Amino acid sequence: MVLAKINVMWKALAKNIYIIKILLLTVIRHYLPGHRKVINIYKRLKNVEGPVVSTTNGKLRGKVGTAFNDRLFYSFQGIPYAKPPLGALRFKAPQPPEPWTGIKDATHEGNDCVSRHTVLRTLIGSEDCLTLNVYTPELPTNQRNDDLKPVMFWIHGGGFTSGSGSTEAYGPEFILMEDVVLVTINYRTGILGFLCFEDPDLDIPGNAGMKDMLMALQWVHDNIIHFGGNPNNVTIFGESAGAAACHYLILSPKAKGLFHKAILQSGCAINVWAKGRSYTEELSEVLGLETRDDQSVFKAIQDLPPDQLYKAAEKMCDVSEPFIACKVRPHGPVVERKSKDAFLWENPLDIMKSGRYNHVPIIIGFTTREGILGEIVQKPYPFRPITNFELSVPHFLKIARGSELSKQLAEKIKLFYYGDEEPTTENKDKYYILETDNFFLREILTTVKYHEQNSSDSVYLYRMSSETSLNMLKKIYNMTEPGVCHGDDIGYLFKNLLTPNIEPGSDEDIGMRRFVHMWTNFAKYGNPVQDDNTSTVDVKWKPVTQSELHFLDIGKELTMELNPEPERMEFWSNLFDIYCK
Template structure:
């Protein structure tokens, strides 16, 4: 007997219709896409904390992909998206009422500036659905629309609306996933890049307590302070001015202007507000992102520095995996720099100094000494040039990713909870690594930032892998680790040692295309120098 193509499920807000599909590997599943989990943030809601959607009585069609919130799509090189982008996707093998499936929830990356959960592009669940899991993904507000922050408490725009969207999505999952065959008491949260940083924010923010039970933070934590934790600056006024605002600069008038501005103009302006000093000397990657909120509300998500929040994390008793790739800094090849300012400015060693993270003034004598130390660490006696970018990429990889990842791991260990902490080092390089080719970095060693994603999700650029191919073998390996962790609460890799000690080096599982083994984190020698720099200026390491 053939099954009906369409399936209806009840949610707290109303019935939704999904459809039956088959993965590229031949597995049948039920697809639900674009279910509203929040009210459209339009007008007065544009920059504020999310509100639950109105209930509906007519069956909602959840068989079609939903566009993202407004973003600049770097691949398409144009602004795309809609303001009613607060949608969630659920992929399940069957609608069980007993023996529920563990739930795996993915948070997409994009530097808190761009990105979406679109299955039709990068996040097709086909590989993960080989396992006994329910897979969930969702959109959240990004850029200025997701992270505008104003000082005036009367306006109720303290920032981090995008993270609050994520929390509302997690709450929706907790309350509704049982109707889709998922176990609300077995939810694993994972994400890559800004998604990994988001995972870490949920691990340390009390607002997310109890909404998930395990976590995997991939290539990002809240302690990657040049893009995952932003200094408070006048970005809102800068955006408004570029959109044509001519007011007095007060928070109230800026907000009123931006609430009525065309969202495409806001996105376009957001791409152009960083100064050369911020981009090339301070190494700020994007203008808008998570901030410490300037006042307390009933929806405050980040109330103080993440490094201090991490010391009191509610999640110290749950198991977590952290990790990254072998050449995270290759991400910088994706950030436009047509005039090659990024490398030429590094001829002045002072510009190696992590000013934002260390809260140092550029004229501080310490800044020059720190910059000299870091320049020698990566370049020795040579001069940075655009014909030899590898040292620069390693510098950016440590600055933007690995130092923050190591600090997050050590911070977690220091809390002394019962939760296990595992670390991986992703070094799998095959034809699946399409982004490295797109970045024109195939001649450089190492796996690019985000290089793991293609072994977890199918995407529009990849064809179904042959069962006997090296690509498929590594997909099975990576999906196996993630699914074992989500289903059974362990990695399924007996030799994978957890990190328990504050003594370096960290021990990590080295994943290569030919196997896996435990090693000392290769970045350790460099990261110890970073630690020494931080200690010398009195900065908190963890």
């Protein structure tokens, strides 16, 4: 009871008020000596003006936060992990950060990278954005570092064109209930992060955004021990483009040794939307240039203000472009010419088939209606059902639009997903299922099969079917259709601006605690249910095998099942076998 009152007083009053600080220190010293929890509170009160940590580049002053279970944690935000990519460094691979003198304020988040706000669609951010945030339950108290904690390294989504690691969407309060260190990062998106030129003299081969992630992981490797984190136990995890990025890191030789486990939520490197391309001629046309070579385009854009640059790149993209399967999107990771600095120089599918990648335990999964995102990207305009099914023919088949084969495939796709119905606003669920399969599930399951065949580590598959008020994307966009939308799982791992009041014992409370427990357990042990069953996790999660595609359905209950959506996946398999040999 006394401890609880002290904690309440600390949270409410002791941040900057000297008299309260002295009063609480006196109570702790004289009335509750020697108790471990008391000692921890005492240490934190001593640092009421803000904890200070030394890194390889200089000292940082952070602040204290409170997790969902009232546990206190330390927060360090806006930490530069690379030199600002300005001037001659625009579009280039990141450079190591420069040291500073004195104590750097790390109590506020850094700039978002230049992009459109995910919800408001206003242009935000700065090119000076290569920062990360560290949240830790404890700081080292001795030189031995004998109680280092697992590190969870979050990579945000946003289609490689937007997003950030900020607390607006990715607050640490849920995950910091557990004994892990959380890192969230910003990386360059859109044209600033994924422009690529064929001309080797320009030294812009692409993947600058992916190389930002490598630099951030290197910073974690070099510095996270000062925050109580274990550099030899790092789990990368991400959703959507963040999941695809995690998969690319698994496949990249440059990432070897920088992480040890991976969680891929609703994305992988071979999804139809998860790769980029060169677009010099299109950009030249948008800029009104007479010549269309790489050197001319680079000269025209190297000094453009970032907002003008971003808007020029936008003109190359249709409003529904993320959901056109027949086209390769402009912005995303690419296969580079092989060199010592290349992030990736082989096709991702070939790397998976060969087994030449970073073998780590993997969790990978999907939501029941990923394809609701296809309607969301059309907003604020009314939903338009698909009418030209040639747009649904995956680009990796390399079949020309308008060809007889393309039309045959389009007709087969329409017949399977719509039967004798025509697409309307009344049968949207058929559209959602098609987009779920075509943009996410089919290649996620292909990824599972290849990694299970070629990896020395376990692969855990899940389907997220839980529908509560924590389902983030549906809540943001006021979607009432049944099914779990792409991005809905984020609200169970991170507190965000729209997180409701969570009642103890509610479906929200149980669902959130399940996600956090399994994800952090995986970070600790490489097994999401390593320890004894808890009140929220009461099932053994079996990894997939060559003969059985086990998956955990994460709904109101947790159930182990086999072979997700078999009829739908068999349709695509047969289609490819018959028409695409």
